[in-house]
Amino acid sequence: MKTHTISKLGRMFGLSRSTLLYYDRIGLLTPSVRTESGYRLYTEDDVERLQRICSLRRTSLSLNDIGSILASETHARGGVVEKRLQEIGSEISDLKAKQELLGRMLKGMASYEAPVNVDKQMWVEMLRTAGMDEQGITLWHAEFEHRAPEAHRDFLLSLGMGEKEVDLIRQWSRKNRTAGGTAQNGR
Amino acid sequence: MKTHTISKLGRMFGLSRSTLLYYDRIGLLTPSVRTESGYRLYTEDDVERLQRICSLRRTSLSLNDIGSILASETHARGGVVEKRLQEIGSEISDLKAKQELLGRMLKGMASYEAPVNVDKQMWVEMLRTAGMDEQGITLWHAEFEHRAPEAHRDFLLSLGMGEKEVDLIRQWSRKNRTAGGTAQNGR
DNA sequence: TTGCTCCTCACGTCACGTGAGGTGGC
């Protein structure tokens, strides 16, 4: 039977020896054979498994998820993949927001001097200066979310927040309207 | 003068206490005052600095880069920001490529069974099976890059590689045509 | 005196990279 040593396998897949050592340590890819002197020998089955691992890895799934996918039934794999697809979607919009922000900073630096700061912090400070406290802000979010959810979302995004943070604030806003404003952190 | 303790400052900015402890440890934000008993006290100047840090952090600049920016002259800051903008650009295209890949996997799983594998590995194996060796592949890249750089790029991207990897291979291809094919790793 | 906040280690995370120090195989 044809087998491969660790570095040879690495070269076949453009991976380093330490990567394969790591995969072995975490149990993601354990060579089927060990020689008497402890050398790892990878069989064709191992090569096939690594093939799959590499495919999945290029979607930046975590090694943990990859392990689960390979262990699960074929028909059950869609869930993880779909979840990852959604995550990638929001990562992309996060990055786009950051692009926007950086673009504005660059322009700001050219024409004036300091980086632009019209963001969450400044907004919160403005409200506070205007005399609003924690509870006020909480209620204001809750009302905004209730009356105009889409606009609320757009507004939060415009302050440079990521999708995830925006979602959290919105969920929390929906709770706080029914519960009455009990604030626990500075939003 | 008005000062803030660490947790209070954290609440003001939506950061955890450990985050601020960490910023102190790495010297990014050192409180201007320490009480006799060791308590950190942050002045308004510190608050302003943290303001800038938070703005920059939301562009996912590394804390290291943020430190450099704050230490550098205003007019010298553009470089770092532009570099980060470019990075974000290629991160976005990487993610889009991954989206594509995952999409195809999902469809593949629905209609057939195994995840799609027509990627870099398979391509390389096909060439090898066809009798091409390291040196042959090296030369082939070099020629491709020389004759049709755009098409070469598109082709590499179509195999699911990220922008960075593609750039590396192309640079290396340009060298290898003049230098004559001395290969050192499995591309 | 009771809580609450503060302090300083020190270890864990994720996917490896990078030695150090030593052995096997052609």
Next chain:
DNA sequence: TTGCTCCTCACGTCACGTGAGGTGGC
């Protein structure tokens, strides 16, 4: 015998989170 490859620790990375064990301030 000389290189090359292999082995196993163990520590570093990045931006924190999470205790443990102890002290200050109202």
